[in-house]
Amino acid sequence: MKKINFLIGLFMVASLALVFTSCKKDNSAVSETSASSDDAFAERIYDNVSIISDEAYSEKSSTLKSTDGRRLFLGDCVTITLDTVAVPHALIVDFGTENCLCNDGRYRRGQIIVSFTGRYRQPGTVITHTFNNYYVDDNHVEGTKVVTNMGFNEANHMYFQIDVVGVIHRANDGGTISWNSSITREWVEGLFTFTLWDDVYLISGTSSGIRANGETWQRTTITPLRKELGCKHFVSGILEITPGERPVRVLDYGDGECDNIATVTVNGQVFTIYLP
Numbered sequence: 001m002k003k004i005n006f007l008i009g010l011f012m013v014a015s016l017a018l019v020f021t022s023c024k025k026d027n028s029a030v031s032e033t034s035a036s037s038d039d040a041f042a043e044r045i046y047d048n049v050s051i052i053s054d055e056a057y058s059e060k061s062s063t064l065k066s067t068d069g070r071r072l073f074l075g076d077c078v079t080i081t082l083d084t085v086a087v088p089h090a091l092i093v094d095f096g097t098e099n100c101l102c103n104d105g106r107y108r109r110g111q112i113i114v115s116f117t118g119r120y121r122q123p124g125t126v127i128t129h130t131f132n133n134y135y136v137d138d139n140h141v142e143g144t145k146v147v148t149n150m151g152f153n154e155a156n157h158m159y160f161q162i163d164v165v166g167v168i169h170r171a172n173d174g175g176t177i178s179w180n181s182s183i184t185r186e187w188v189e190g191l192f193t194f195t196l197w198d199d200v201y202l203i204s205g206t207s208s209g210i211r212a213n214g215e216t217w218q219r220t221t222i223t224p225l226r227k228e229l230g231c232k233h234f235v236s237g238i239l240e241i242t243p244g245e246r247p248v249r250v251l252d253y254g255d256g257e258c259d260n261i262a263t264v265t266v267n268g269q270v271f272t273i274y275l276p
Contacts (some may be wrong), residue, residue: 001199003103008176008203016199021202021268026223027259033106034211034243034248035209035211035215035217035241035244035249036241036243036251036264037247037273038177038209038211038217039207039209039217039219039241041168041177041210042166042168042177042179042181042207043181044142045136045139045165045166045169045180046141046143046145046166046179048073048104048136049112049129049145050129050145050147051073052073052093052112052177053073053091053093053112053114053127053129053160054073054080054120055073056074056078056080056093057082057091057093057267059074059080060081060082061082061084061225062064062078062090062245063150072123073102073103073104074102074103075100075102075103075266076092077096077100077101078082078094078095078096078102079092079093079094079096080092080093080094081094085158085208087117088114088115088116088117089115089116089117090113090114091113091114091116091118092111092112092113092114093111093112093114095108095109095110095134096109097109097110097133099138100175104138105139105145107122107136107137107138107152107274108131108134108135108136108137109134109135110131110132110134110135110138111134112130112134113126113129113130113131113132114127114131115127115130116128118131118149120147120149121149121158121191121274122149123149123150123151123152123158124148124149124150124151126146126147126148126149127147127148127241128144128145128146128147128238128271129144129145129146129147130143130144131143137171137255138170138171138172139164139168139169139170140168140169140226141168141169142166142167142169142203143163143164143165143166143169143179144162144165144166145158145162145164145166146162146163146164147161147248148160148161148162148163153186155186157186157187157188157191157262158186158187158189158191159184159185159186160184160187161180161183161184161222162181162182162183162184162205163182163184164179164180164181164182165180166178166179166180166181168178168271170212174209174212175211175212176212177209177210177211177212177275178209178210179207179208179209180207180209180221181205181206181207181208182206182207183203183204183206183207183221184201184203184204184205185188185202186201186204186224187199187200187201187204188200188201188202199228200226200227200228200245201225201226201227202224202225202226203221203225203227203237204221204222204223204224204225205221206220207219208216215242215243215244215245216243217241217242218241218242219239219240219241219242220237220239220240221237221238222233222238222240223234223236223238224237225237225253226253226256231258233253233258233259233260233262235253235254235256235258235264236251236252236253236255237253238251238253239250241270247265247266247267248266249264249265249266250264251262251273252265253262260274261273261274
């Protein structure tokens with residue numbers, strides 16, 4: 001069976017936690033890409049929620065896919081509780097009340113609470129993620145993430161609707177980021193195989209947010225992001241990010257190469273970004 005039969009580790013990496021640089025030796029890259037950075041930060045936080053929950057479910061239910069059982073996120077300090085008798089089913093991923101060093105190098109505490117009506121690959125399944133005093137690197141994460149299995153589209157690809165309404169209170173009194181996202185995830189390759197690494201997804205949709213300084217932004221998919229689980233980062237796809245009344249930023253993940261390089265274009269000026 002697939003390892004991920006209830007929650008998918010689609011965004012297996014923090015691929016949108018961007019580090020921005022410019023060919024110019026000034027601070028223009030920071031000012032021009034800060035909304036993109038906040039959007040990337042929020043998306044990484046909430047994307048990883050699904051990865052962590054999937055890993056916890058797979059381990060607790062002994063439904064590991066062929067990744068030789070390695071934990072990608074969960075550290076030894078995590079407690080997992082799974083109840084498949086209750087309806088809807090319940091999963092609690094508890095990192096404790098003190099910071100827990102996870103295998104991705106980030107510190108977490110508190111709980112991710114998951115309610116699900118069926119298996120991930122079952123059409124109609126609804127998976128709801130909420131939080132109880134949940135922190136990532138001392139950033140307090142609140143909100144709701146809902147994943148709905150929509151069945152098969154006209155191309156005979158399974159696809160999912162994913163909606164997030166979230167608030168992140170930045171560490172060290174860094175202010176609050178409000179973030180809403182509505183995306184579609186299309187499973188285009190690897191659905192019926194027994195290995196994780198041949199899975200490929202196309203992601204499209206929109207997000208919006210309010211930065212700590214009150215500035216708003218909107219993000220729209222121009223070309224669907226292509227995620228190959230054998231690669232750490234998106235290999236292609238184009239997004240448009242509009243911060244307030246400022247010019248559109250075009251984020252381009254490239255032409256299909258598995259690397260950590262992308263670009264942001266603002267008013268014709270190209271900034272190179274590196275994905276950690």
